[in-house]
Amino acid sequence: MMKYYKIGETDIEIGSKYLNLYLDENNYEEDQKKLINKLKENGYLLIKGLHDKQEISSIRKKIISILTKDDIFDSGKNEITGNLKEGIIKTSTVRGNEKIKIPELDILYSRNKFTSFFENLLGGEIISPEFKWLRTVGKGSSSKTHCDSVYMGRGTKKMLTCWTPIGDVSPQMGGLAICLNSHKKNEILKTYAKSDVDIDLIEGHFTDNPLEMVDKFGCKWATTHFKAGDVLIFSIFLMHASLTNTTNSLRISCDTRYQRKDDKRDNRWFGECPLMHYRFHDDNNIKEKLVDSRLRWGI
């Protein structure tokens, strides 16, 4: 039987030329040089067990218990598992999600095991933008194909994104999918990936048709069943999207970023009250349509 996942409304067949249900995995204790080389080559690292599984599970439980007050979950057992009521289609992927940013998340990200892993990877003292994107994603939602440089690319090009599933996240629940080798595609690097959403006022994502990444650019999609404790680390030039959550179970994840302290920063994301996108989210600004951007880029 053929099995499909979705990005947006597009079906992607698992095991076809479009999608691997496989990401290369590593352990946080493996040789650092090997990991550094692998990150450079593949544009990503999936590190198993960088966080404590129990700690992640209890963060998920706590966030769900806060959200229970919003009456979005089926009652009973579902208030523990995070099963959304029928009809609750979308929850928040919007920046902030402040009320569920519990102190346990800060503790998690300041653990020595975690920070020293990034220090070794980046070869020096690190800094992380204060802005951490905690996402709660309900049925029907997904993030479109993009790379992070267009949103956060004013500082060092070596900045890394770290995607942390808060709990086990299956592909059906809307796990992250990456486009293999897309960080090496010159035609994208020289055009789209160089854009800045606050200056160029582009739509942000690269395509509404994820299949195009394979058919036109030869970059196959890849994902996996993420487990509590895993982190997916990737270059700000690697194209990615999230699969569509087709379940009733709330997908919770948090994306954070790391760079060397002495490298140039994108000031929109640092500080107590980060400026964030000062033009991109202002509806008074007319954005260039994606079709027009694509024509301008010639790709």
Ligand SMILES: O=C(O)CCC(=O)C(=O)O
């Ligand atoms: O979790 C998502 O839906 C998208 C995450 C993402 O784009 C990122 O981590 O950079």
Ligand SMILES: [Fe+2]
């Ligand atoms: Fe992203």
